Amino acid sequence: MAKTTALRKRLTPSVPFTIEFTDTKGTYRQPVQLAFDFNALAAVEEATGVNLLNNYLYIYKMDAINVSLFFWAALLAYQPEYADKDGLEKVRSFLDFGNWEPAAIAVIEAFKLSLSPAQRQVIEDATKAVEEKAKKAKEDGSETKEESGNVPLDPTVQEK
Numbered sequence: 001m002a003k004t005t006a007l008r009k010r011l012t013p014s015v016p017f018t019i020e021f022t023d024t025k026g027t028y029r030q031p032v033q034l035a036f037d038f039n040a041l042a043a044v045e046e047a048t049g050v051n052l053l054n055n056y057l058y059i060y061k062m063d064a065i066n067v068s069l070f071f072w073a074a075l076l077a078y079q080p081e082y083a084d085k086d087g088l089e090k091v092r093s094f095l096d097f098g099n100w101e102p103a104a105i106a107v108i109e110a111f112k113l114s115l116s117p118a119q120r121q122v123i124e125d126a127t128k129a130v131e132e133k134a135k136k137a138k139e140d141g142s143e144t145k146e147e148s149g150n151v152p153l154d155p156t157v158q159e160k
Contacts, residue, residue, distance in 0.1 A: 012037040012077050013113040017106040019094050030094070033078035034110035040073040041114075056119055057126075059111045067100050068092040070107045 014035035021028055041052050047069050050058050059070060072091040075082050082091055095103060112120055 010037070014078060015106050015110040015113065017103065019103060020099055021094050021096055022098075032075055034071070034074035034106055035077040036074055036111045036114035037077050040076055043073040043076065044069060056111075056115060057123070059108060062104050064100075067104045067107070068095055070111070071095065071103050074107050074110050 012035040014033040016031065017034050018029050018031045020030075045051055048058075048066070052058060068088065068091060072082060072088045075091065076087075081087070112123065115123070
């Protein structure tokens with residue numbers, strides 16, 4: 001008779017990040033691990049209706065709802081204390097104008113770790129193309145003040 005073994009939880013590759021925020025009582029720093037396992041993907045899909053398996057560039061659509069949702073979902077694998085019904089609200093209270101962008105960048109890095117090499121290559125190629133276009137526009141002098149001051153995290157994703 002074959003011996004059966006218990007399935008263990010897989011350790012998902014993660015990105016270390018320290019969320020820092022200030023309130024009237026001082027500055028707080030909370031180190032966390034961000035990871036995108038299928039539980040995180042499912043949490044995002046349940047909340048947004050977007051299937052990240054088929055639309056993985058959606059991770060670059062950064063607005064207050066998505067940044068906080070992606071950050072919260074990426075926390076769940078290593079910080080299960082945020083999985084309760086108030087977890088997303090708690091996480092949103094940590095984010096502000098001073099820390100949302102570093103949090104978003106860390107989320108994107110964690111998300112990239114979950115992708116296949118081919119999917120990561122698509123993102124890298126798109127990023128290079130955007131950087132080259134911006135460099136050329138700057139060299140040509142065709143970059144406007146508005147364009148230079150408002151660079152999205154990934155301009156390859158078009159707004160609806």
